[in-house]
Amino acid sequence: MIDKLATLQQAVRDGIGDGDAVVLGAGLEAAIPFAVVFELIRQGRRDLELVAPISDGAADMLFGAGCVGAVSAAWVGNVSGGLGHNYRRAVEQGVPRNVVVNDYSNFSLGMALMAAAYGMPYMPVRSLLGSDILASNPALKVLQNPLSDEADPVVLVPPLKPDVAVLAVQRADRFGNAHLWGSLGVAQEAALAADRVLVLADEIVEPGVIASDPNRVVFPGFKVSAVVHEPAAQHPSPMTGIWKRDTEFYTDYHRRSRERDGFLAWLEEWVLGVPDHAAYRAKLGSRLDDLRIRGSALAAPANFAAS
């Protein structure tokens, strides 16, 4: 097996280019790979197409930093705060730049990734009929179900094939085999669809740990192009069993990003003025300790013995 361990800087430099379609936030509100979001901003990546059902806060930061040219998403904003101020400025005023919005619902976005994962020309869905999402996203087409003799319109969702899916996980080995648990959002579809998968592991473990429970492997290690070890890579979002959500951080971001100047000051303080994720963790200090989940609610072991 190939050792895929890389630093955050290397993995972002080599794995995500200008103009790439990137899945960030496949887990909806959990396991959002903020460490990569911050590094993309520091490296000045441009013209990204963001792909995600919901990426709490992260997408808004990338809009504000001018990294995004297009977004294919169901929801962009701050889940506990409300409207995304940077997203609003970009769409309403072209500040700091104009962006293209491709509207989806959560289900159709997930099915678009699934279509790409399985090499299908489209996925038929019964959602979106009657919704103006069909008008504002011309990639979605309505067709009569050819297998039905009765009127039966279905929406054809074309594949969305990301260049890169970035996924934060609880643990992985250095070869790209990973365990992810809790609600999964579209992590599986995103990983199976993307050309490259960048894994951010809170913990690096021996391969035997991952192999002991292959049902907790959501996407195969051979799809993974790089593994980065960064504890709390998902901060301020939660990670099941390891990190609580830092709601105060989101609230502070939401308040300070209301005006462009406030956002730029926030960006300097938390991203541009911070060299890497180790420095970010150090800056959080005891606040990060308070977010660590210390309780234990372990799953029962599952026996895989063969004889």
Add this chain to the structure above:
Amino acid sequence: MPAYSTQELMIIAAAREIRDGEVVFVGMRLPITAFGVARLTHAPNAVGLFECGLARHAPAQDMLYTMSDPPNQLGAAWATGLTQVMGILQGGWVHAGFIGGAEIDRFGNINTSYIGGAEKPTVKLPGSGGAADIAAMSHRLLAIMNHEPHRLVERVGYVTSPGGLAGGGARRAAGLRRGGVAAVITDRAILRPHGPQGELHLASFHPGHAPEEVREKTGWSLRTIPGATETPPPTAEEMAALHAIDREGFWR
């Protein structure tokens, strides 16, 4: 009669919409608390679904800011992906779903995408999330709104989540096989579709909110279902259930 806040009344009104044994997309905040109240009162076998990929038999023990927070993962009945829970929604397994919105119109269409049109919006709202899917494919849609004339409008500028579309048979004609708005729960009243067009009518008005006031705060000429009465205030049992869930008094 127990004292209660407007939000507590809305939670209890929402809880009353959940029937025992139903599978319900509960969303966040107010509806998730309503799900908990329903479970503790008249619907002990209701199941809650979350689009991040969770099913629960009982609400989380601790305060949630998002549906993906750790307390919602602990003790879940099913932890899976988004396409699984929304796929069974498409399969017809979901009885009811709650959504909120910036704008709703007299046929129950909901806008959470654009104010001022998609071409050159004056306000870009966050978008559908799962709302369009829940509105299209659940058997009953339950909408939670603040009751202001600029929110309850004659016609929404953008239909994110379809209700009755242009009314009458328009929803079925668009290919939607089931569903539609069953109730709109606001801070002043409950509206329900009525008559052949399925137009939203006043079904009950909350204590302290006269029908005239409700009509005044509605952006279309609101008609009343014959026999509309005051929304029954929360019972002691309902308030006890709510306080058992909302231990910190967030909704008080």
